[in-house]
Amino acid sequence: MLQIDTWKRVLIWSVLVIGVILSLPNAFYTRVEQHNDAVTAIERQGETEERLAAAESWPSYVPSGLVNLGLDLRGGAHLLTEVRVGDAYASRMEALWPEVRDALRPLRSEIGTIRLQQGDPAELRVKISQPEGMATALAEVRKLAAPVVSVAAAGETDIVVTGEEDDLVVRLSEAEQRATDDRTLSQTLEIIRRRIDEVGTREPTIQRQGSDRILIQVPGIGSAAELKEIIGTTAQLTFQPVVRRAANAEADAGVGNEVLPSLDEGDGFYVVEKAPVVTGEELVDAQPSFDQNGRPAVNFRFNTSGARKFGDYTAENIGEPFAIVLDNEVISAPVIQAHIAGGSGIITGNFNVEESTKLAVLLRAGALPVGLDFLEERTIGPELGQDSIDAGKVACMVAGVAVLAFMFFSYGLFGFFANIALILNIAMLFGLLSLIGATLTLPGIAGIVLTVGMAVDANVLIFERIREELKTAKGPARAIELGYEKALSAIVDANITTIITAIILFVMGSGPVRGFAITLGFGIITSVFTAIYVTRLFVTMWFERKRPKAIVV
Amino acid sequence: MMRIKLVPEETKWDFFSKSKIWLGISMFMIVIAFASFMIQGLNFGIDFRGGTTVRTESTENIDVGQYRAALAELELGDVVISEVFDPSFREDQHVAMIRIEAQDDQEAVQSDVIAAMLAALQTVSPDIKFTSVESVGPKVSGELIKTAALAVVAAIGAVLVYIWLRFEWQFALGAVLALVHDVVLTIGVFSELQIRFDLAIIAALLTIVGYSLNDTVVVFDRVRENLIKYKKLDLKEVLNMSINQTLSRTLMTSVTTLIALIAMFVLGGDVIRGFIFAMIWGIFVGTYSSIFVASALLNVLGVKRDWTKTDGNAGTQFSGIDA
Numbered sequence: 110m111l112q113i114d115t116w117k118r119v120l121i122w123s124v125l126v127i128g129v130i131l132s133l134p135n136a137f138y139t140r141v142e143q144h145n146d147a148v149t150a151i152e153r154q155g156e157t158e159e160r161l162a163a164a165e166s167w168p169s170y171v172p173s174g175l176v177n178l179g180l181d182l183r184g185g186a187h188l189l190t191e192v193r194v195g196d197a198y199a200s201r202m203e204a205l206w207p208e209v210r211d212a213l214r215p216l217r218s219e220i221g222t223i224r225l226q227q228g229d230p231a232e233l234r235v236k237i238s239q240p241e242g243m244a245t246a247l248a249e250v251r252k253l254a255a256p257v258v259s260v261a262a263a264g265e266t267d268i269v270v271t272g273e274e275d276d277l278v279v280r281l282s283e284a285e286q287r288a289t290d291d292r293t294l295s296q297t298l299e300i301i302r303r304r305i306d307e308v309g310t311r312e313p314t315i316q317r318q319g320s321d322r323i324l325i326q327v328p329g330i331g332s333a334a335e336l337k338e339i340i341g342t343t344a345q346l347t348f349q350p351v352v353r354r355a356a357n358a359e360a361d362a363g364v365g366n367e368v369l370p371s372l373d374e375g376d377g378f379y380v381v382e383k384a385p386v387v388t389g390e391e392l393v394d395a396q397p398s399f400d401q402n403g404r405p406a407v408n409f410r411f412n413t414s415g416a417r418k419f420g421d422y423t424a425e426n427i428g429e430p431f432a433i434v435l436d437n438e439v440i441s442a443p444v445i446q447a448h449i450a451g452g453s454g455i456i457t458g459n460f461n462v463e464e465s466t467k468l469a470v471l472l473r474a475g476a477l478p479v480g481l482d483f484l485e486e487r488t489i490g491p492e493l494g495q496d497s498i499d500a501g502k503v504a505c506m507v508a509g510v511a512v513l514a515f516m517f518f519s520y521g522l523f524g525f526f527a528n529i530a531l532i533l534n535i536a537m538l539f540g541l542l543s544l545i546g547a548t549l550t551l552p553g554i555a556g557i558v559l560t561v562g563m564a565v566d567a568n569v570l571i572f573e574r575i576r577e578e579l580k581t582a583k584g585p586a587r588a589i590e591l592g593y594e595k596a597l598s599a600i601v602d603a604n605i606t607t608i609i610t611a612i613i614l615f616v617m618g619s620g621p622v623r624g625f626a627i628t629l630g631f632g633i634i635t636s637v638f639t640a641i642y643v644t645r646l647f648v649t650m651w652f653e654r655k656r657p658k659a660i661v662v
Numbered sequence: 663m664m665r666i667k668l669v670p671e672e673t674k675w676d677f678f679s680k681s682k683i684w685l686g687i688s689m690f691m692i693v694i695a696f697a698s699f700m701i702q703g704l705n706f707g708i709d710f711r712g713g714t715t716v717r718t719e720s721t722e723n724i725d726v727g728q729y730r731a732a733l734a735e736l737e738l739g740d741v742v743i744s745e746v747f748d749p750s751f752r753e754d755q756h757v758a759m760i761r762i763e764a765q766d767d768q769e770a771v772q773s774d775v776i777a778a779m780l781a782a783l784q785t786v787s788p789d790i791k792f793t794s795v796e797s798v799g800p801k802v803s804g805e806l807i808k809t810a811a812l813a814v815v816a817a818i819g820a821v822l823v824y825i826w827l828r829f830e831w832q833f834a835l836g837a838v839l840a841l842v843h844d845v846v847l848t849i850g851v852f853s854e855l856q857i858r859f860d861l862a863i864i865a866a867l868l869t870i871v872g873y874s875l876n877d878t879v880v881v882f883d884r885v886r887e888n889l890i891k892y893k894k895l896d897l898k899e900v901l902n903m904s905i906n907q908t909l910s911r912t913l914m915t916s917v918t919t920l921i922a923l924i925a926m927f928v929l930g931g932d933v934i935r936g937f938i939f940a941m942i943w944g945i946f947v948g949t950y951s952s953i954f955v956a957s958a959l960l961n962v963l964g965v966k967r968d969w970t971k972t973d974g975n976a977g978t979q980f981s982g983i984d985a
Contacts, residue, residue, distance in 0.1 A: 181933075189770075189802060333795065334773035484802040486770045490793035493717065493933070500750050500931035508925035512918050518666045519914065551934050552862055558926045559869065559941065562919030563876075566911075569918070570880065573911040599883040602828055603876040609824060610817045610872035614865055617813040622865045629869065 111586045113649050121642050125533055128635075131540030134173050141167050141175055148173075174543040177312075178328075179550035179624050182498050184491030185328035186336045189484045192297050194290040194321050196479035198281050199230035201289065203383065205253070205268070205279065206233060212249050213237075220246045225364055226276065233279040240275040247272055250279060257284045290320060296478045298323055301340045303474040308339055322484070333486040343436045343480055344471035346389030348419065349381040351430040351442055369432070371439045372458060379439050381432045386422045388476075391415025395472035397465045398455065405465035406457040409472065416452020424448040433458075435468070501554040508558050509535075516565055520572050523662050526647040527568040530639040534564050537635045542628070550624030560632030566603070567640030570596040576662045585660040586652065593645055600641065604633050668913040673906045677953060678898050678961060684954040688843055695850020704853050707860030710807045712764035712800035714771040716779065717746075720790040721754040729758065732782040738762045738775070748932040757793075757932075770797040810864040814845065817868050821875055829882060832963040837878045840956035844874045844947045851943055862937040870944030873919070877912055877952035884908050885960070889967065897965065901957045909953075916949045 134141040147163035167173060180187050206225060213223050213235070221238030228234050237246055247270055254266035267285035271278050281289060298315060305313045305327060314326040330336055355368050355378040362368045362380050371377040393412045400406040411419055422431075423445050432442045433456050440458040460468070513531065516524040538560065542549065575592030583591070611633065614626035708715050726743050733741055739762065746757040760779070765771055776795055783790050798806070818841055826834035845867055852859050884904040892900055920942065927938040 191801075333797075334776060337773060482799075483770045484799040485797065487796040488792075488794060490791070492719070493793040496750070497931055497933055500929060501926075504926040504929040507929055508922035511921045511925060515666065515918055515921060519668075521665065552865055552937060555926060555930070555934060555937060555941075558922045558930075559919065562922035563873070563915070565918045566876070566915040569911050569914045573908075573914070576910075577907065595887075599880045602879045602883055606821050606824060606875045606879055607872035609820045610868045610875075613813055613817045613820065614868050617809050617816070618861070618865065622861055625862075625865045625869075629872075 111590050111649050111652055113646060117642075118646060121646050124638070125537070125643065128537030128540040129533070131172050131174065131544050132536045132538075133171065134167075134175050135539050135543060137167070138175065141173050145173055145175070172543070174546065176539060176542045177546060177548040178494075178498075179548045179553065179621060180326055180328060180487070180494075181489050181551045181621055182494045182501075182549065183328045184489050184494040185326065186330045186333040187485070187487040187489075188325045188333055188336055188340075189318070189486070190323050190325065190340075191482040191484050192294055192321050192323060193480045193482065194293045195231060197289050197293045198286065200478075201281060202231065202233045202279065207384070208253055209233060209235060209250055209279065212253060213246060216242065216245055216249060231280065235277045235279075236275055237277060238275075243272045243275070243277065246277050250277060257282070257288050293478050294321060294323070297481070300475045300477055301325060304339050304471065305336075307470045307474050323481075329491070331488075333488040337483060337486070338467075339470075340477075341481060341483070342471055343477045344389065344468075344474075345434075345436050345476040346392070346472060347385035347434045348387045348422075349383075349385045349432045349434055350422075350426070351432050352380040352382060354378065355380050369434060369437055369439050371442070379432055379442055381434070381439070385434075386431070387411065387415050387419050389472055390476065391418075392472055395469045397462070397469045400455060400457045404457060405460040405462045406455050407460075407465050407469045407472065408455050409453065411452035413452070416450075419452060419454075420448065420450045497551050501551065505554065505558055505561075508561055512561055512565060516568075520568075520662055522651075523568075523572050523575075523644075523648070526644050526651070527565060527572070527640075529647065530568065530643045531561065531564055533643060534632075534635050534639040535561070537639070538628070538632050541631050541635065547627050547631075548624055549628070550621040552621045553624035553628040556625045556628030556632060559629065560636060563607075564632065564636035564639070567596075567600045567637060568644055570599055570603075571640065571644070572662050579660070579662065585657060589648060589652070589660075593641065597641065600637065604637050608633050667910075668917060669910045673909055675906060675909075676902060677905050678902050678958070681954070681958040681961065685958050688951070688955055691850070692843065692846050695846050695853070698850055698853045702853050702856065704849070704859040705856040707858045708761065708796060708798045708803065709861040710803050710810070710859070712798050712803040714762050714764075714776075714795065714797040716760045716762075716776070716792050717794040718758045718760065718783065718790050719793045720756050720787045722756065722787050722789070724756045724758050725786070726758070728786045729760070729783060732786045733760070733762075733779060736775075736778055736782060738765070738779075746932050748935075750929065750931050764798075764800045764803075766799065769801075770799045771795075806861060810861065813864060814867055814871070817871050818842070818845075821871065825875075825879070825882075829886060830965055832960055832965045833882050833886075836956045836959040836963060837875060837882065839959050840878055840951040841871050841874055843951050843955050844870055844944060847947050848940060848944055852940070857936050857939065860936075862934070863940050866937050866940035866944065869941055870948055873941075873945060874948030874951055877915075877948055878956045880911065881905055881908050881952055881957060882960075885957070889965070893967065897967070898961055901961055905953055905957055912949060912953065916945055920945055 143163045144167035147160040151160050151164060210223065213220065219239065220242035223238075224236045226234040226236055237243065250270045254268045254270070257265045257267050265282060265284040267282060269280050269282045271280075294317060298317060301323065302313075302315050305315065305325070312328060314324070316324045318324050325336065325340065327336055352363075352366055355362075358368055358370065358378060360368050360378065360380060365383055366380050367383050368378050368380050371379055391412050391414060393410050395407055395409045398406055398408040427445050427447060430442045430444045432439045434440065440456060443457075456468075513528045516527050516531075518524070520527065535557070538557065571592050574596040575588050578588035578591045578595075579585070608630060611626045611630035615623055615630065618626055724745050726745060729743050730741065733743075742761040744759050746759055748757070751757065762771075765775060776792070780790070780792060818838055821841070822834050822838045825837050848867060848870060851857075852863065881904055884907055885901060888895075888900045888904050892903075895903075923938055923942050923945065927935060927942060930938060
């Protein structure tokens with residue numbers, strides 16, 4: 110007969126209570142958000158009275174998990190960037206050239222003179238004047254190969270050396286390319302994270318996507334353009350010896366040198382040596398400051414090895430100019446006045462205060478190893494987000510009330526049970542979303558509205574079935590029991606198919622679409638639970654108390 | 663007590679006497695949808711074609727012509743400007759959507775283009791602001807369109823397999839053809855009305871797939887049960903009986919879902935209106951197709967009648983699970 114074991118009742122009630130408690134913080138969104146912010150702030154930066162007060166505004170024994178609001182509801186910027194991983198090959202090759210040169214020099218008697226050829230930057234092409242010595246040259250250069258540092262490519266070497274006619278060509282091996290790509294991407298990710306942290310926005314999302322992309326979402330930031338300014342600059346700082354000045358960009362630089370435009374002298378150019386003396390990687394600190402003339406500048410300090418290199422170079426080249434180069438533009442080219450020991454210095458140039466502050470931030474966070482392309486960017490203003498939230502709230506309430514009324518007028522008391530279950534269902538859905546820290550987007554709200562509509566479906570199936578069973582007059586208890594039993598197969602089949610589509614949406618979709626898939630999927634889980642357990646519990650409890658001889662559904 | 667009853671207590675409507683006509687109508691609609699798609703094509707949003715959309719807001723009335731003139735100097739290529747109206751807007755809230763084509767063959771829009779647009783529009787309407795700027799580079803939009811198409815195909819494929827496993831292949835085929843019918847008609851409406859077709863619409867399409875299937879499966883579930891119960895009855899009779907028995911539920915669920923969706927359509931704001939429209943349309947088509955298309959196809963395909971060997975309890979396979 111119509112029975113539910115006590116342990117099952119306890120279990121069902123516990124799930125309901127837990128669900129409702131978990132959803133509770135969302136009803137006090139602003140307060141809980143302030144509490145959560147205060148708690149993280151205390152953890153990171155210590156206590157202040159203000160923070161303590163905010164932290165205590167929400168009791169610590171109550172859950173404080175919230176449903177995150179997506180960018181389309183909160184406002185913020187979304188950027189999808191592609192990391193030019195291939196650029197890293199070129200700088201590897203550039204760094205390899207001195208080694209190759211040094212390895213080949215002693216063999217001059219066998220291979221003749223060597224000359225670096227210009228061409229594809231991802232390879233090193235060296236012409237040797239006596240091709241007969243190619244085998245020896247190859248063997249010698251191959252000795253430079255090192256094992257790839259990657260678990261997946263154990264036993265493979267990092268470079269491939271081949272002879273093409275009288276050219277000796279060095280390329281990165283495929284395994285090394287993969288390993289390099291991976292390193293480049295994680296480095297870029299780390300530097301982007303540091304830069305965004307330096308600017309201090311809350312809860313940014315920075316994720317890898319695929320093999321060469323990074324997705325960045327920063328809530329609350331004014332525009333994607335602002336975000337691009339922070340992360341789009343490479344900020345590659347180098348100190349390079351100046352060879353001479355040049356009149357235009359097409360000037361012949363000579364092998365091993367390059368022509369760079371000058372920033373401080375309008376349209377001037379410098380020919381500088383390609384190999385830098387020191388790079389920004391060896392900086393330990395950079396702060397905005399002013400030079401002796403009161404113009405904005407950036408103070409920097411090198412680490413020990415950087416300081417030594419810089420010190421040695423300045424000691425040897427007093428009276429010579431050297432170029433401070435940022436992203437292939439010469440910021441300034443001062444003449445070395447004296448030996449700079451200590452490893453600290455100052456960069457002056459045509460800055461305003463804002464620029465010098467930004468430069469300091471970028472230098473502190475480190476340079477991006479390679480350039481970025483921006484494939485997709487979205488900015489949602491906070492006003493638009495708020496409008497969407499407001500509209501969504503009203504729509505949800507109206508939808509909810511209308512559905513509740515419709516159910517009640519269609520099924521009477523049973524409809525009332527289903528309505529209670531529906532309200533609990535929404536509470537549990539929010540509880541579940543808060544628990545896993547899911548993100549609610551505008552389509553996600555639509556998903557909830559759809560859940561409201563579809564959650565009643567399982568109940569409708571059951572109630573219609575009970576009606577049918579009542580016709581064959583087996584007594585109300587039996588009819589209810591059969592109704593639940595026979596409707597189950599249809600409920601399960603119907604909901605599994607919807608779950609399948611929700612899962613596919615989640616896997617293939619991104620951003621807002623994913624938010625929709627999450628609410629739809631979890632909505633199905635909670636609605637099936639409430640339909641087959643919760644309403645059944647209500648109906649059973651009512652039945653036990655009233656023992657009606659006949660029921661109307 | 664007053665009760666709402668969408669259909670009478672007991673119906674014996676004949677859904678199959680004119681099944682050829684219904685199938686004919688569906689075929690005709692599919693042809694129209696297809697023709698519209700081929701001739702007009704879909705009004706793809708930037709998600710799928712690349713480009714930039716800017717949503718502007720100002721307190722002054724919008725003159726699309728002036729906007730167009732202001733932007734013409736920037737030489738942005740194809741520019742589409744449309745004013746947006748919504749009941750939820752405030753009295754002095756005037757919103758327009760501007761779409762420009764992709765400016766680069768790979769990347770999203772450059773910041774200076776947006777800055778230039780803002781400056782140009784400020785000459786027309788000084789207090790104008792951009793409440794959202796979305797830009798998708800052609801490289802990504804190409805991938806998005808592929809993923810989206812793949813998602814729809816994968817969803818239909820997965821469902822085909824599931825129903826095949828749970829029922830028989832005829833059911834699976836009938837259900838999937840009904841789904842394709844729904845998806846094609848939805849795409850057709852979007853093409854005919856030239857409503858913007860973007861990523862969210864794909865989500866709506868997949869929801870329609872899920873919903874329509876939900877309906878179809880409930881009917882098929884009953885068909886399977888009745889096939890076991892009435893072994894000698896004509897297939898057409900069984901199908902008709904099953905549809906009649908589940909009719910009340912089919913309509914109840916459609917109506918509750920529609921109530922919720924219409925509330926969202928009217929009050930949910932213009933950002934999401936296209937998405938909700940797709941779903942509302944999908945509920946209509948899905949309900950229609952599960953009654954008139956899926957079962958009619960099942961009738962045409964035929965189905966095995968001897969269920970004794972497989973599972974005598976097939977209609978209530980989950981009855982072992984007690985609640």
